[in-house]
Amino acid sequence: MEYTDLNEKITILSGAAKYDASCATSGSSGFSDSKGKKLGAAVPAGVCHSWTEDGRCVSLLKVLFSNSCKYDCAYCVNRRSADIKRASFTVKELADLTCEFYRRNYIEGLFLSSGIFSDPDIVMEKLIDTARTLRTESGFGGYIHLKIIPGTGENMIRQAGLWADRLSVNIELPTEKSLNCLAPDKSGKTILGAMNDFSGLSAEFEEERRKTKFLPQGKSRTDFFAPAGQSTQLIVGATKENDRQIVNLTSSLYKKFSLKRVYYSAFIHPGGFLKKNSREFNADPRLPEIISPPLVREHRLYQADWLLRFYHFNAEEILDEDEPFLDAHIDPKTAWALKNLDFFPVEINRADYETLLRIPGIGAKTARRILETRRSRKLNMENLRRMGAVLKRARYFVTAGGSFIERPDDPLRIRRLLSGTDGAGKQLPLFEF
Numbered sequence: 001m002e003y004t005d006l007n008e009k010i011t012i013l014s015g016a017a018k019y020d021a022s023c024a025t026s027g028s029s030g031f032s033d034s035k036g037k038k039l040g041a042a043v044p045a046g047v048c049h050s051w052t053e054d055g056r057c058v059s060l061l062k063v064l065f066s067n068s069c070k071y072d073c074a075y076c077v078n079r080r081s082a083d084i085k086r087a088s089f090t091v092k093e094l095a096d097l098t099c100e101f102y103r104r105n106y107i108e109g110l111f112l113s114s115g116i117f118s119d120p121d122i123v124m125e126k127l128i129d130t131a132r133t134l135r136t137e138s139g140f141g142g143y144i145h146l147k148i149i150p151g152t153g154e155n156m157i158r159q160a161g162l163w164a165d166r167l168s169v170n171i172e173l174p175t176e177k178s179l180n181c182l183a184p185d186k187s188g189k190t191i192l193g194a195m196n197d198f199s200g201l202s203a204e205f206e207e208e209r210r211k212t213k214f215l216p217q218g219k220s221r222t223d224f225f226a227p228a229g230q231s232t233q234l235i236v237g238a239t240k241e242n243d244r245q246i247v248n249l250t251s252s253l254y255k256k257f258s259l260k261r262v263y264y265s266a267f268i269h270p271g272g273f274l275k276k277n278s279r280e281f282n283a284d285p286r287l288p289e290i291i292s293p294p295l296v297r298e299h300r301l302y303q304a305d306w307l308l309r310f311y312h313f314n315a316e317e318i319l320d321e322d323e324p325f326l327d328a329h330i331d332p333k334t335a336w337a338l339k340n341l342d343f344f345p346v347e348i349n350r351a352d353y354e355t356l357l358r359i360p361g362i363g364a365k366t367a368r369r370i371l372e373t374r375r376s377r378k379l380n381m382e383n384l385r386r387m388g389a390v391l392k393r394a395r396y397f398v399t400a401g402g403s404f405i406e407r408p409d410d411p412l413r414i415r416r417l418l419s420g421t422d423g424a425g426k427q428l429p430l431f432e433f
C-alpha cells in the first residue's frame with residue numbers, strides 16, 4: 001500500500017534515505033540525558049550535512065523520491081521483500097517541499113536518491129525533473145546532490161549533471177562476487193560504467209570550459225556539469241573482503257574516475273539492532289551476524305582514505321598481504337611509521353614537504369606552516385607544537401636542530417604508548433600508561 005499523506009511521505013522517505021552515507025554520518029545512536037530526554041538526535045532522519053568544495057558545511061534535505069524497489073539487496077531496508085510502508089513523492093511535491101524548507105532556513109540543499117521502482121531511465125528522469133523544476137521554475141540556487149541510478153544511459157547522466165552540483169553512484173560492495181551474493185540485481189560493470197560515463201562527460205565539459213575561458217554573456221550555470229564532481233558509497237563489514245581490498249579499490253576509483261570522495265558505511269543489519277540469535281536476525285543467512293556496525297573499522301578506513309587523497313600514500317604502502325586489516329588501535333599513518341622506522345627521525349628544519357607529510361601527528365596544514373616559518377628562523381619542538389603538530393605522536397619521529405624528544409627505537413613500545421594496548425592489540429588497564 002502506498003501512502004498519500006504528505007507528512008507520512010516525508011517521514012517514510014526521509015527515514016528510508018538515512019542509510020546512505022554519501023553525505024552523512026552513520027551508525028550513531030544519539031545521546032540522551034539521565035532522564036532519556038534529547039535535544040537533537042542523530043537517528044531520526046531528514047536533514048544531513050555535507051561539505052562543499054570550499055569546505056563549507058551545508059545542511060541538506062536527505063530523502064528518497066520513492067522507497068518502492070524492484071531490487072532485493074539483502075542489506076537494504078527498502079528491498080523488494082521487506083515488509084515496510086511504501087511511499088513516493090511527485091516531482092512538484094518534492095520541489096515545493098525543498099523550497100519551503102529552504103525558505104524556513106532548515107536546509108541549504110537537497111540530497112535525492114530513490115528506490116528502483118521502474119526502468120532505471122524512468123527513475124532517473126524523475127530525479128532530473130525534480131532538480132530541473134527546482135532550478136528553472138523555483139529559481140533554487142542551493143546545493144543539489146543526485147544519485148545516478150545504475151543502468152541509466154549516458155544521456156540521462158548528462159542531463160542530471162546540468163542541474164545537480166554533485167552526482168554519485170553507489171559501488172555498494174568491494175567485489176563483483178559480493179554484489180552477486182547480496183545484490184543480485186546489480187552489476188559491478190553497470191556501476192563502474194556509470195562512473196566512467198560521468199568522468200567522460202566531466203572531462204568533455206571541462207575541455208569546453210577551457211576553450212571558452214571568458215564566458216559569453218548570457219551563459220548560465222546549466223553550461224556547467226556537476227561542478228562538485230562525483231562520489232560513491234561502499235558498505236563495510238557486510239561481506240568478507242579485507243581492508244586491503246577496500247583500500248586498493250578506493251585508490252583505483254580515485255585514479256580512474258577522479259572521484260571526489262569515497263564514503264564508507266559501516267554495515268547496519270536491515271533488521272536493526274537486534275538481539276543475536278533472534279528470529280529476525282537470522283532471517284537472511286547471507287548477512288553477517290554482527291549486532292552493531294563496525295564503526296572503528298569505518299573510521300580507520302576514512303583515515304586511510306585521507307592518506308591516499310592528501311598525504312600522497314600509495315595503497316600498497318598502507319596495507320600488505322601479510323597484514324590486510326587496518327590496526328584498530330592506532331591510525332594508519334602511525335602504523336606505517338612504526339613499520340618504517342628507518343625512515344625516521346625526520347629533521348624538521350631540513351625535510352621537504354613530502355617527507356614532513358609522512359610524520360605522524362603532522363598534518364598538511366602544519367607541514368606547510370613549517371616550510372613557511374623556517375624560511376626566516378630555525379624551528380624547535382615548541383615551535384612545532386604551536387604550529388599545530390600533535391607532539392604526543394610526532395615526538396618519536398622528529399628531531400629539531402638534531403635533538404630528539406624520544407628516540408624511535410622500539411616500535412612495540414611506541415605502539416603500546418600510543419594505543420594504550422599491550423602491542424598485540426589487547427587493551428591495557430589505564431594505570432599502565
Ligand code: SF4
Nearest residue numbers: 069071073076079115
Ligand atoms: S536498489 Fe537495492 S540498495 Fe537501492 S533501494 Fe533498492 S534494494 Fe535498496
